Amino acid sequence: GQQLNQSPQSMFIQEGEDVSMNCTSSSIFNTWLWYKQEPGEGPVLLIALYKAGELTSNGRLTAQFGITRKDSFLNISASIPSDVGIYFCAGQLEYGGSQGNLIFGKGTKLSVKP
Amino acid sequence: NAGVMQNPRHLVRRRGQEARLRCSPMKGHSHVYWYRQLPEEGLKFMVYLQKENIIDESGMPKERFSAEFPKEGPSILRIQQVVRGDSAAYFCASSPITGLVNYGYTFGSGTRLTVV
Numbered sequence: 001g002q003q004l005n006q007s008p009q010s011m012f013i014q015e016g017e018d019v020s021m022n023c024t025s026s027s028i029f030n031t032w033l034w035y036k037q038e039p040g041e042g043p044v045l046l047i048a049l050y051k052a053g054e055l056t057s058n059g060r061l062t063a064q065f066g067i068t069r070k071d072s073f074l075n076i077s078a079s080i081p082s083d084v085g086i087y088f089c090a091g092q093l094e095y096g097g098s099q100g101n102l103i104f105g106k107g108t109k110l111s112v113k114p
Numbered sequence: 115n116a117g118v119m120q121n122p123r124h125l126v127r128r129r130g131q132e133a134r135l136r137c138s139p140m141k142g143h144s145h146v147y148w149y150r151q152l153p154e155e156g157l158k159f160m161v162y163l164q165k166e167n168i169i170d171e172s173g174m175p176k177e178r179f180s181a182e183f184p185k186e187g188p189s190i191l192r193i194q195q196v197v198r199g200d201s202a203a204y205f206c207a208s209s210p211i212t213g214l215v216n217y218g219y220t221f222g223s224g225t226r227l228t229v230v
Contacts, residue, residue, distance in 0.1 A: 006156075021226045025209055032220065042118075042205050042221030043157065048202075079171025088156050100217065107156055 008088055008103030014113050022073040022106040023089035030057055030070040031092040033102065034067050038085045046087075047074070069094070081112050118208050118222035119188075126228045133193040133200070135225045139208030145169075146189040147219070148181060151203040160204075161188060196229045203227075 008025045013019060023032070031050055035043035047058050049065035049072060056063055063074045078095055084106040093103065129132050137147050144165050144186040159173040167177035174181065174205040178196075183189040193200055203226050207219040 004156075041224070042207075042217075042223050044221070045219060056122075090157075100145070101159045101172065102149075102157075104149075104156030104158070106154075 004089055004091060004105040006104050006108060008108055010109040010111070012113065013029070014065055015079060015081060017079055019076040019079055020073060021087060021089075022071060023091070024071040025091065025103075026070065027096075028069045028094040029072075029091035030094045030100045032063070032070070034063050034074045035071070035088045035090060036085045037088060037107070043088055052114075053090045060113070076100060076110075079110075079112050084110055084112050086110070089104075111112045118220055120204075120225050121208050122221035122225060123223065124226050124228070127196045128230055129197060130195050131139070132141055133196050133227055133229075135191040135204050135206075135227070136188045137191070137206030137208075138188040138224060139206075140210075140220060143208035143210050145209045146183050147187075147209075148191050149205045149221075151205060151224070153202075157205060160191070193227075196227070198229045201227055201229045209216045216219060217230075 004023045004025050004085045005035055007042045015107050033048050037043045047056050047063040052069045054065040065072055086109050088107045089105040090102045121136050148160040150160055151157045157221055161174050162170040162182045177196045180192045195205045203224045205221050205224045207221045
């Protein structure tokens with residue numbers, strides 16, 4: 001099946017540092033979404049991107065939809081302890097997927113040391 | 115406004131039993147999506163339903179799994195004759211109209227199924 005390659009798998013950073021993670025694919029996507037999941041909970045939508053090149057911010061979070069439509073990145077500036085969690089990228093395929101079928105990356109596990 | 119409600123939160127079944135997972139979408143939402151998450155993995159699409167219709171079930175295993183979203187009441191994901199490999203977290207999401215990505219996805223808190 002279709003895959004999203006998300007990296008890094010995990011990050012251990014100091015409070016106040018900036019964080020960057022990304023997702024790449026060999027397929028073209030028409031939508032990119034970034035989610036955060038905390039233990040025992042469902043994913044919570046952070047940022048949604050709908051157009052190639054789009055750059056969107058949500059507080060300290062910034063995400064971009066790659067120009068090739070095959071990748072996206074998420075940056076977190078000045079990390080704080082409550083940023084801890086697993087971050088997932090998800091995308092909807094341009095071709096071959098229904099509107100309900102999102103492809104998820106395997107996640108980036110973020111740990112923040114106070 | 116209540117979010118997407120899933121119950122039970124935790125479900126333990128013996129091998130061979132049936133598991134029924136329920137999802138009540140957000141108020142006014144008529145589209146429901148089920149996803150499965152294995153430990154240390156991302157979510158995998160299973161099925162997309164509208165009221166009384168299955169729109170896309172391309173992610174559903176061919177046997178033992180079924181889903182419905184009746185005119186009244188919650189959506190049900192049913193797993194018959196469960197096996198250990200069915201142990202996972204099952205998440206439901208909902209949207210108001212076609213084109214859910216225009217609204218992102220609102221996920222429930224999931225049902226964690228453990229098969230013993």
